[in-house]
Amino acid sequence: MLTPWNDLSMAELTVLETAFWSSRTSRHALAGLLDYSKSKANATVAALIERGLLQEAGLQSSSGGRRPEGLRLSERLGVVAGVDLGATSVDVALMAPDLSIRAHHAEAIDVRAGPGVVLPRVRAVLRELLARLGLEARDVMGIGMGVPGPVAFDQGMLVAPPLMPLWDGFSIREDLRQDYTAPVFIDNDVNLMALAEQWRLRRQLPDFLVLKVGTGIGCGIICHGQVHRGATGSAGDVGHICVDQQGPMCHCGNRGCVEAMAAGPAIARLAEEAARQGDSALLAEWFERDGQLLPEQVAQASRAGDATASGIVQRAGGLIGQMLASLVNFFNPSHVFIGGGVTNVGPLFLAAVRQSVYQRSLALSTRHLEIQFSPLGGHTGVTGAGVLAMQETLRTRGVAP
Amino acid sequence: MLTPWNDLSMAELTVLETAFWSSRTSRHALAGLLDYSKSKANATVAALIERGLLQEAGLQSSSGGRRPEGLRLSERLGVVAGVDLGATSVDVALMAPDLSIRAHHAEAIDVRAGPGVVLPRVRAVLRELLARLGLEARDVMGIGMGVPGPVAFDQGMLVAPPLMPLWDGFSIREDLRQDYTAPVFIDNDVNLMALAEQWRLRRQLPDFLVLKVGTGIGCGIICHGQVHRGATGSAGDVGHICVDQQGPMCHCGNRGCVEAMAAGPAIARLAEEAARQGDSALLAEWFERDGQLLPEQVAQASRAGDATASGIVQRAGGLIGQMLASLVNFFNPSHVFIGGGVTNVGPLFLAAVRQSVYQRSLALSTRHLEIQFSPLGGHTGVTGAGVLAMQETLRTRGVAP
Numbered sequence: 001m002l003t004p005w006n007d008l009s010m011a012e013l014t015v016l017e018t019a020f021w022s023s024r025t026s027r028h029a030l031a032g033l034l035d036y037s038k039s040k041a042n043a044t045v046a047a048l049i050e051r052g053l054l055q056e057a058g059l060q061s062s063s064g065g066r067r068p069e070g071l072r073l074s075e076r077l078g079v080v081a082g083v084d085l086g087a088t089s090v091d092v093a094l095m096a097p098d099l100s101i102r103a104h105h106a107e108a109i110d111v112r113a114g115p116g117v118v119l120p121r122v123r124a125v126l127r128e129l130l131a132r133l134g135l136e137a138r139d140v141m142g143i144g145m146g147v148p149g150p151v152a153f154d155q156g157m158l159v160a161p162p163l164m165p166l167w168d169g170f171s172i173r174e175d176l177r178q179d180y181t182a183p184v185f186i187d188n189d190v191n192l193m194a195l196a197e198q199w200r201l202r203r204q205l206p207d208f209l210v211l212k213v214g215t216g217i218g219c220g221i222i223c224h225g226q227v228h229r230g231a232t233g234s235a236g237d238v239g240h241i242c243v244d245q246q247g248p249m250c251h252c253g254n255r256g257c258v259e260a261m262a263a264g265p266a267i268a269r270l271a272e273e274a275a276r277q278g279d280s281a282l283l284a285e286w287f288e289r290d291g292q293l294l295p296e297q298v299a300q301a302s303r304a305g306d307a308t309a310s311g312i313v314q315r316a317g318g319l320i321g322q323m324l325a326s327l328v329n330f331f332n333p334s335h336v337f338i339g340g341g342v343t344n345v346g347p348l349f350l351a352a353v354r355q356s357v358y359q360r361s362l363a364l365s366t367r368h369l370e371i372q373f374s375p376l377g378g379h380t381g382v383t384g385a386g387v388l389a390m391q392e393t394l395r396t397r398g399v400a401p
Numbered sequence: 402m403l404t405p406w407n408d409l410s411m412a413e414l415t416v417l418e419t420a421f422w423s424s425r426t427s428r429h430a431l432a433g434l435l436d437y438s439k440s441k442a443n444a445t446v447a448a449l450i451e452r453g454l455l456q457e458a459g460l461q462s463s464s465g466g467r468r469p470e471g472l473r474l475s476e477r478l479g480v481v482a483g484v485d486l487g488a489t490s491v492d493v494a495l496m497a498p499d500l501s502i503r504a505h506h507a508e509a510i511d512v513r514a515g516p517g518v519v520l521p522r523v524r525a526v527l528r529e530l531l532a533r534l535g536l537e538a539r540d541v542m543g544i545g546m547g548v549p550g551p552v553a554f555d556q557g558m559l560v561a562p563p564l565m566p567l568w569d570g571f572s573i574r575e576d577l578r579q580d581y582t583a584p585v586f587i588d589n590d591v592n593l594m595a596l597a598e599q600w601r602l603r604r605q606l607p608d609f610l611v612l613k614v615g616t617g618i619g620c621g622i623i624c625h626g627q628v629h630r631g632a633t634g635s636a637g638d639v640g641h642i643c644v645d646q647q648g649p650m651c652h653c654g655n656r657g658c659v660e661a662m663a664a665g666p667a668i669a670r671l672a673e674e675a676a677r678q679g680d681s682a683l684l685a686e687w688f689e690r691d692g693q694l695l696p697e698q699v700a701q702a703s704r705a706g707d708a709t710a711s712g713i714v715q716r717a718g719g720l721i722g723q724m725l726a727s728l729v730n731f732f733n734p735s736h737v738f739i740g741g742g743v744t745n746v747g748p749l750f751l752a753a754v755r756q757s758v759y760q761r762s763l764a765l766s767t768r769h770l771e772i773q774f775s776p777l778g779g780h781t782g783v784t785g786a787g788v789l790a791m792q793e794t795l796r797t798r799g800v801a802p
Contacts, residue, residue: 010436035411150765159765207632219731223624230733231608234765241727242761244646254761326642326727330620332631360643360655364551364560364635 005397011036011044016053016073017394020097021203024057024070045071052076073097078141079133080389081182083122084192084381085147087111087163087215090118092125093382094133097141097390099199101379103129111148114166119175126179140182142398144389145172146192146381153233154401156186173400183400185392190236191227192384194220196376197337199387209333210374211238213320214340217259219327239263241326243319258323262316264295264341270312271298280308299345310348317349321356328361328369339374406798412437412445417454417474418795421498422604425458425471446472453477474498479542480534481790482583484523485593485782486548488512488564488616491519493526494783495534498542498791500600502780504530512549515567520576527580543799544577544585545790547593547782554634555802557587574801584801586793591637592628593785595621597777598738600788610734611775612639614721615741618660620728640664642727644720659724663717665696665742671713672699681709700746714746715753722757729762729770740775 008016011034018033019025025033031041048054057070077097084091088110094103105125109118130136149161156173158164173184187195194210203225210220219236221228228235239259240252247256260266274280275287282301287293301309324336336357342349354371361369376383392400409417412435419434420426426434432442449455458471478498485492489511495504506526510519531537550562557574559565574585588596595611604626611621620637622629629636640660641653648657661667675681676688683702688694702710725737737758743750755772762770775781793801 207629221731223629224627226625228608228624228732230766231735231770232733232765232768234730234763235733236731237733237763237766238727238731240761240763241730242723252763322643323727326639326724327731329635329642330622330637330639330728330731331629332633332636332638334632360641362635362638362641362653364633365631365638367633369632 005393005399008397009044011040012048012053013394013397015041015044015048017391019054019071019073020390020394024072026070030071078139078182079130079135080386080393081126081140081143081180082382082385082389083126083143083145084189084385085109085111085118085122085145086189086381087148090122090125091379091382092122092129093379093386094126094129094135094140095382095386099383099386099390101382103132104379104382105129111164112166114164115170115172115175116166119172123176123179137180140180142182142389142393143176143180143184144192144385144387144392145176145184145186146189146385146388147172147186148189150234150237151186151188151191153185153187153229156184156400158186159233183389183393183396183398185388185400187227187229187385187388188218188236189381190218190220191229192220192381192388193339193374193376194222194227194384195387195391196380196384197374198222198225199383200376205334207331207333208335208337209327209331210337210339211320211324212340213263213338213342215264217263217320217323221331223331238323238327241323243322258319262319267295267298267312267316267342267345268293270315271301271309274308274312280306282306283309295341296344299349302348303346313345313349314352316342317352318356321353322360324353324371325357325360328357328365332365334368334370336369336371337374337376338371339376339380343373406794406800409798410445412441413449413454414795414798416442416445416449418792420455420472420474421791421795425473427471431472479540479583480531480536481787481794482527482541482544482581483783483786483790484527484544484546485590485786486510486512486519486523486546487590487782488549491523491526492780492783493523493530494780494787495527495530495536495541496783496787500784500787500791502783504533505780505783506530512565513567515565516571516573516576517567520573524577524580538581541581541583543583543790543794544581545593545786545788545793546573546577546585546587547590547786547789548573548587549590551635551638552587552589552592554586554588554630557585557801559587560634584790584794584797584799586789586801588628588630588786588789589619590782591619591621592630593621593782593789594740594775594777595623595628595785596788596792597781597785598775599623599626600784601777606735608732608734609736609738610728610732611738611740612721612725613741614664614739614743616665618664618721618724622732624732639724639728642724644723659720663720668696668699668713668717668743668746669694671716672702672710675709675713681707683707684710696742697745700750703749704747711749714750717743718750718753719757722754723761725754725772726758726761729758729766733766735769736771736773738773738775738777740777740781744774 055074057072079094082093091106149158152159158167176184190212206225212218217239219238240257242256243258244256250257250260271293275283302313456475458473480495483494492507550559553560559568577585591613607626613619618640620639641658643657644659645657651658651661672694676684703714
């Protein structure tokens with residue numbers, strides 16, 4: 001598979017990108033979206049069909065009298081590989097150009113073992129998935145990968161990742177180039193969540209945030225319809241925003257970082273303190289049984305009506321809301337989607353976040369603001385990786401920087 | 402003057418926009434910037450010259466062997482009107498398409514008197530300036546106006562401005578349409594500062610912030626090379642970000658807003674307290690003489706070596722830096738330019754801001770971060786208004802929404 005990206009005109013690339021985002025669009029809709037004349041849209045589509053890059057998708061389901069033909073990216077473009085690397089697991093998928101999953105595999109890994117251990121395994125899984133579909137390395141049109149740390153996007157590598165020092169400055173892109181000529185794009189997990197949300201919403205919202213609250217706290221930013229990565233790729237690193245000058249010391253050397261006071265480990269630590277002090281019989285019972293408490297157990301106790309657990313959940317939500325209020329005043333997003341492990345904590349947490357934001361943000365900023373849990377499901381990471389791969393492959397004409 | 406915007410092709414509009422930003426560019430440079438073939442660039446330029454929209458600017462000054470012809474927007478496009486409305490003054494200018502100032506007038510006004518008093522005066526000044534140049538209303542190609550409050554950009558009006566309630570929901574655009582068919586664009590003063598910085602830097606920086614610290618605190622945001630106004634136009638309203646949960650009550654109803662603790666009035670109030678308590682002989686002397694202290698006097702005392710005044714300045718800078726650290730972690734800008742009255746306070750203030758940001762922001766975010774006073778001079782407001790008018794007139798093909 002050798003897609004002749006360099007031969008494509010700007011109009012052809014734009015039509016491919018639009019077809020990717022709107023999936024099963026018609027020539028008529030394309031012309032409208034792109035402000036092309038009918039003849040220009042028709043000619044561009046015809047050229048792309050002839051090259052085998054776009055295909056007719058049969059008649060579109062239509063509720064009215066119109067029966068426009070649907071257009072979609074051709075499967076002859078190849079497959080997109082998506083890799084979602086977490087701290088303790090990796091998720092690998094091969095997807096059609098419309099990001100429907102054609103083959104998938106997940107397994108436990110320890111990311112701290114370093115790229116020398118993890119990447120050979122990722123490459124082996126990719127080979128197995130390709131074999132399962134009867135495909136070869138040259139059928140892969142683009143590769144996207146999410147990693148749990150700060151990324152220098154242009155270089156395709158992690159930079160000073162606190163949880164995985166062996167990856168610092170290692171070129172994941174070069175490593176995968178041993179097997180693939182397709183371009184490789186690396187991004188952090190939160191930016192991939194933002195891309196997955198954008199995909200779910202078909203790019204309808206230009207300015208929104210995705211806040212991930214789990215072991216750490218990070219934020220994906222969509223601005224003017226694009227991921228905002230910032231000047232050095234560290235945009236959205238909000239875990240060390242201060243919410244209490246007199247708060248506890250954080251490992252970063254400052255006091256009162258929101259991550260140190262309200263992320264999963266802080267919730268667990270507060271619950272353990274409460275258990276030790278006898279504030280909650282339920283938490284004390286579990287703590288004695290297990291020797292530790294997990295954030296999920298605090299959530300469970302809160303849902304069971306335990307007032308101490310609910311207090312901890314509300315306090316965490318309030319602090320995160322206080323941090324978020326600053327971001328809302330500054331950025332004025334239309335939506336904030338909250339994801340990560342903390343979504344299991346439930347509505348009490350969300351209510352506390354909302355209350356804190358509405359109290360501390362300006363009326364004009366919150367007038368139409370929606371704060372909700374992200375509705376994304378299990379394949380968020382690989383979907384985001386697929387969006388990254390497709391979008392950047394089209395943007396760079398198949399050549400990673 | 403009836404510029405036939407609707408007849409222009411996308412390529413022609415793009416060349417005009419590029420010529421606006423790069424001023425006196427060559428055909429060769431245009432082709433390179435826009436990824437056009439030499440023949441497409443030449444044909445587009447020729448068509449625009451024939452229409453009288455672009456003109457040869459004579460031979461470009463060149464330091465080497467090259468002597469490319471310069472191209473610039475034609476003066477036949479007309480003049481751009483820029484209005485910078487402050488709380489107590491208004492600045493009005495007519496500019497050539499390259500934003501050189503052709504006529505200018507500034508005078509004191511009280512913006513609180515409302516649009517029924519202020520706008521007739523603005524319109525009279527515009528008429529006088531046009532007459533001075535021997536021009537008429539139809540020679541104005543676009544109008545930009547900055548106002549000191551939150552703006553609904555698409556509607557061209559202020560929304561709930563705290564300092565000027567009579568302007569709430571008043572359509573400035575409709576008012577100016579009585580005199581002009583040219584499109585009218587309204588934005589807040591901080592966004593115009595950001596546009597003026599972008600103009601000074603010839604659009605070289607894609608992601609930066611402009612922080613204005615005066616009576617209030619506001620922030621202009623350039624993201625992906627464009628002003629980010631947010632979902633409801635209130636992006637950058639950072640004055641009410643909390644920097645101290647136990648801080649003094651702000652008029653917004655919350656405690657510890659950075660504006661209430663570190664903007665001009667807070668600096669003056671702290672100095673008056675110090676004067677009353679006898680902490681500074683110099684401040685006490687001035688306070689007794691004038692019955693009040695101004696932020697400029699605190700700056701003057703600090704520069705004269707007064708330790709109390711310097712402490713107040715450093716504390717304000719530290720708090721603003723703490724707020725800015727949150728924005729830096731979130732947005733990861735390459736530069737922060739600080740403007741507004743506080744720039745008179747001098748290097749001690751700037752040093753305190755920097756120290757606070759570098760201490761509280763992540764290393765990756767501050768590795769290449771520049772924090773400096775804005776070098777923009779006296780015509781910042783009208784220049785920003787001119788950039789707004791030119792850019793939006795081209796983008797909307799001369800029709801305001």
